[in-house]
Amino acid sequence: MYLGNRTWIAHSVLVGNIAITNTYADISQAVLQNVNISNINELTEIKKSRLTDCVIKDIKNLQIEYTSLKQCNITNYTTVNLYEQELENENVDKVPCYELIPD
Numbered sequence: 001m002y003l004g005n006r007t008w009i010a011h012s013v014l015v016g017n018i019a020i021t022n023t024y025a026d027i028s029q030a031v032l033q034n035v036n037i038s039n040i041n042e043l044t045e046i047k048k049s050r051l052t053d054c055v056i057k058d059i060k061n062l063q064i065e066y067t068s069l070k071q072c073n074i075t076n077y078t079t080v081n082l083y084e085q086e087l088e089n090e091n092v093d094k095v096p097c098y099e100l101i102p103d
Contacts, residue, residue, distance in 0.1 A: 003009075004022040013031045020027075020035065024042045030049045037044065037054065043061045052070045056062065062074070065083040074080065 003018065003020045006024045007020055008026045009030050010028045011030065014035055015033045018035045020037045021039045023040065025037060025040055025044045027046045027049055029047070032049065032054055033052045035051070035054045037056045037059070039058045041060050043063060044059050045063045045065070046067050047065045048067065050068045051072050054072045056072060056074045057076045059077040060079075062077050062080045063083075064080070
């Protein structure tokens with residue numbers, strides 16, 4: 001499945017071979033497993049969600065708040081802001097600007 005252009009995902013469960021790409025993504029209170037989020041030029045927000053085995057790449061500005069990331073790869077981005085994160089076996093690579101902001 002492919003989700004593109006302006007994508008809002010809330011209170012949902014997405015599992016398996018799903019690509020979220022292009023201009024904007026806002027993910028809130030969702031569960032994502034094996035999802036590819038990529039090639040997004042606007043601010044991408046992931047809030048109060050649970051991501052497992054996901055790839056997040058080629059994002060210009062990424063903001064992650066109160067989200068559990070397990071075995072996720074985050075690569076090729078300009079800025080990542082992390083607020084109150086639970087990180088487990090994550091790979092955060094190529095970090096021009098990386099902030100871990102406490103509550």
